[in-house]
Amino acid sequence: MDRKLLVTGLSGFVGTQLRASQPSGWRLMELPRLDLRDPGALDGYLADGPPDAVIHLAGQTFVPQAFKDPAGTLQVNVLGTLNLLESLKRCGFSGAFLYVSSGDVYGQVSEAQLPITEEQMPRPRNPYGVSKVSAELLCQQWSFTESWRMMVARPFNHVGTGQKADFVLPAVARQVARIRRGLQAPRIEVGDIDVSRDFLDVRDVLAAYFALLEHGRSGEVYNVCSGQEYRVRDLIERMVRLAEVELEICQDPQRLRRAEQRRVCGSHAKLRQETGWAPEISMERTLRDILADWDVRVLQE
Structure with missing residues (x-):
């Protein structure tokens, strides 16, 4: 029987690709359009029972907007994540939760420190990066206090069909x-x-996310990148x-x-070693x- 998968942000670039890919073994829950800044926004939707896994893609991702409205960016990306976690707890969730952060949290990295590994200290240079690191820490804190498997993905530049011409x-x-x-x-x-940038096809990005749902270690952070x-x-x-x-x-x-x-180049060694994933x-x-x-x-x- 297919497991229930809740994905926030299905209308975005990666979410649209995920919906189109129809992942095997999973039944995608149809999430109505709602505002995660509302603490109870998900409660009614989850009244029929919790999902088996969650991929949290939704958020404010536009860096210029983050500079223009840092408070709004923090509300969406941090408080929105907290509201999601609390709604899941209220409905009895006990599965795997993947928070999708960003390689942007590393900030400026010297060439001597390339390729970037998860050991690199985040040094965000914009309010968007700050909001993503804050939400990462929130999810890691929940991994210590809840029985869920909580993983954090840090995707680098990803590309593919359907992407806006802003990139x-x-x-x-x-x-x-x-x-x-x-x-x-x-x-x-x-x-x-x-x-130079580390580009990865969005289909490989999605494969990495599902590999983490299956095999990722709770409380851990994983780079999702090509390594090139x-x-x-x-x-x-x-x-x-x-x-x-x-x-x-x-x-x-x-x-x-x-x-x-x-120059940007990441290392996906940790992701590959712990899940068996590799770019294809x-x-x-x-x-x-x-x-x-x-x-x-x-x-x-």
């Missing part, structure tokens, strides 16, 4: 698709692309070659905000899928 790779894929369709001149506008360092310029050039288009790459001064963190989706497949996705989406704009 660099989908933004480039959108422009490439528009060029292929004759909707814009053969030039793409980019910001600072001479940085990709220079953004190289990925853009690979995408252009895959699309078989001739174009000019132009730096847009308005997008050109020099990143404080020039190649970067070429990821880029091809993103290009194919935007080839359709630009016609719907």
Whole structure:
């Protein structure tokens, strides 16, 4: 019999992918739209019995908004998490709980400290990162006082189909698709692309989350990353070659905000050793899928 899985934030990028993937062995509980800042928001919904596991994806994730409204970000990401935990306790939950944090909690890391491991002390540089570390500590405290299995995931940059063009790779894929369709001149506008990041396909991210539900150790934190360092310029050039288009790459001064963190690479050794998980989706497949996705989406704009 399929186990019941409660996922918050199903309308987001990762949540949408999770819903579409229909994970084997799990029955996704349909969560109504509600505000976790309301302490009792979930109580009525959980009156029929607790889920077997929870993946907590929901939150305020936009860093500029966190600077604009730090109090609101803390309310959503910390108090919202507390309200979720208390609702689950009231309904008798005793299963596995995965809190999805962010690799952003590490803040600025020197190149000498790469790849980033879970032993690296969090040093968040924005209110969003502060809120995620605070919620992590809250979940770890509950792992000491409750009988639940409570794990924390720290995903690094993840990419895939359906992602908004606010992020660099989908933004480039959108422009490439528009060029292929004759909707814009053969030039793409980019910001600072001479940085490196640790990109992981969203399908591998989800596989990691389910591996943690099954095998993660309670109270532990796990990096979810590819373990590879990709220079953004190289990925853009690979995408252009895959699309078989001739174009000019132009730096847009308005997008050109020099990143404080020039290089990012994480270690997934702990996750791999404790769950058996490993990335399976190649970067070429990821880029091809993103290009194919935007080839359709630009016609719907």
